Amino acid sequence: AQSVSQHNHHVILSEAASLELGCNYSYGGTVNLFWYVQYPGQHLQLLLKYFSGDPLVKGIKGFEAEFIKSKFSFNLRKPSVQWSDTAEYFCAVLASNSGYALNFGKGTSLLVTP
Amino acid sequence: NAGVMQNPRHLVRRRGQEARLRCSPMKGHSHVYWYRQLPEEGLKFMVYLQKENIIDESGMPKERFSAEFPKEGPSILRIQQVVRGDSAAYFCASSPLDLNTGELFFGEGSRLTVL
Numbered sequence: 701a702q703s704v705s706q707h708n709h710h711v712i713l714s715e716a717a718s719l720e721l722g723c724n725y726s727y728g729g730t731v732n733l734f735w736y737v738q739y740p741g742q743h744l745q746l747l748l749k750y751f752s753g754d755p756l757v758k759g760i761k762g763f764e765a766e767f768i769k770s771k772f773s774f775n776l777r778k779p780s781v782q783w784s785d786t787a788e789y790f791c792a793v794l795a796s797n798s799g800y801a802l803n804f805g806k807g808t809s810l811l812v813t814p
Numbered sequence: 815n816a817g818v819m820q821n822p823r824h825l826v827r828r829r830g831q832e833a834r835l836r837c838s839p840m841k842g843h844s845h846v847y848w849y850r851q852l853p854e855e856g857l858k859f860m861v862y863l864q865k866e867n868i869i870d871e872s873g874m875p876k877e878r879f880s881a882e883f884p885k886e887g888p889s890i891l892r893i894q895q896v897v898r899g900d901s902a903a904y905f906c907a908s909s910p911l912d913l914n915t916g917e918l919f920f921g922e923g924s925r926l927t928v929l
Contacts, residue, residue: 704856734917743817744905744920790856800870801859802847802918 702727704793706805713781713812721776721808723791730796733774735765736804738788747789750774761785786812818843818921819888820906826927833893833900835924839908846889847918848881851903863889896928 707722725731735747748759755767765776774791791805819838827833839846844865849857862870863883874881878896883889893900903925907918 736920743922744907744918746917749917799872800847800862801873802849803859804849804856806854806856 704805708808710809716780719778719781723774725793727795732794734792736790781812783812820921824925827896835891836888837906838888843908843910845909847907849905898928901928
């Protein structure tokens with residue numbers, strides 16, 4: 701079945717640690733890829749997106765993600781996390797064969813400790 | 815600039831009652847999407863609407879669920895004869911253009927609890 705997989709459901713890091721959140725998808729065809737973030741008590745907001753071009757995408761707040769087509773992956777990275785990065789992170793895929801449905805992973809809950 | 819507004823934020827219904835969830839998109843946005851998040855699950859696409867038109871309802875349950883986006887007023891997601899399994903967070907999102915060219919702007923969600 702077509703899906704978006706986020707392998708880490710809960711991640712706990714100390715401030716200044718490096719972060720990598722995995723995302724794999726199983727959709728064929730052309731894909732647009734997104735990472736959304738939901739800070740505590742707030743709405744979902746876009747962190748970064750990939751449509752085409754350079755597979756290394758830079759987003760807000762020092763986040764970046766790399767699209768590796770051969771691995772069907774779009775992992776999110778940040779070299780040094782801050783306490784304010786504590787949030788829920790969602791990977792999402794818009795596939796050319798899935799109509800208008802943005803398909804989300806189950807999310808990864810990140811807790812950054814001081 | 816007001817974001818996507820959803821109301822109510824929390825709704826409690828007994829089995830068999832109707833639930834109506836409202837969504838006002840961001841100003842200037844004419845594309846509205848509804849998503850559902852069940853406990854321990856990711857967001858699942860339900861329906862995509864433009865003004866007065868349902869474009870894609872492939873994610874809507876076949877019965878009891880309906881959505882509209884009238885020419886005037888908010889988009890409405892309506893659930894008739896609710897059951898416990900309908901308990902979830904329902905998120906609305908809007909965009910100014912087709913999703914293939916942009917991003918979604920989400921509301922804070924409406925949390926439905928069915929007793």
